[in-house]
Amino acid sequence: KQEVTQIPAALSVPEGENLVLNCSFTDSAIYNLQWFRQDPGKGLTSLLLIQSSQREQTSGRLNASLDKSSGRSTLYIAASQPGDSATYLCAVRQGSGNTPLVFGKGTRLSVIA
């Protein structure tokens, strides 16, 4: 059974700092991996999707990497801003069909002005 772990559980950084969020998964046979952002009490916003054949994806200040063989992904946030404060969730998809995502518990990020 796939298990997804995110470290750290919470992180507080000053504005402008670069930071890395970590995600690991136990079964490397994944189809893709997706990073989401969740604001308190809200739904999920997709940030980046990495297919199993890819090594990284970039969107603006965000860069996600994937090392499928070692079961790891990182989300790099450059020049953090207070508006980046949210919970970041990592989720993996096992198959190409309509298979549900398996989520980590998330990293709660606070960026202090």
Next chain:
Amino acid sequence: SAVISQKPSRDICQRGTSLTIQCQVDSQVTMMFWYRQQPGQSLTLIATANQGSEATYESGFVIDKFPISRPNLTFSTLTVSNMSPEDSSIYLCSVAMNYGYTFGSGTRLTVV
């Protein structure tokens, strides 16, 4: 990208009552997924809803407690029945698209 309209966004309900949550997708999809997020926890899959057949429930979730309807390829409802304070959570629907999964905005349920 697909857009999901989820209603209600939040509700406060009395124990013993039921609440029906609706999700409307702006395109036709085969499967819809329903998740629960308990306070401080990550998302747990409740069930997978396929149009024209009964939903498939995950371990720990039963149809009598969480009945699901899927009348067509763009709409689904989840009912939380006979609610207790332990049902206080955020409930989310989701669909799988070629570019990844899209989620509704969530329903924040508080049972008092």
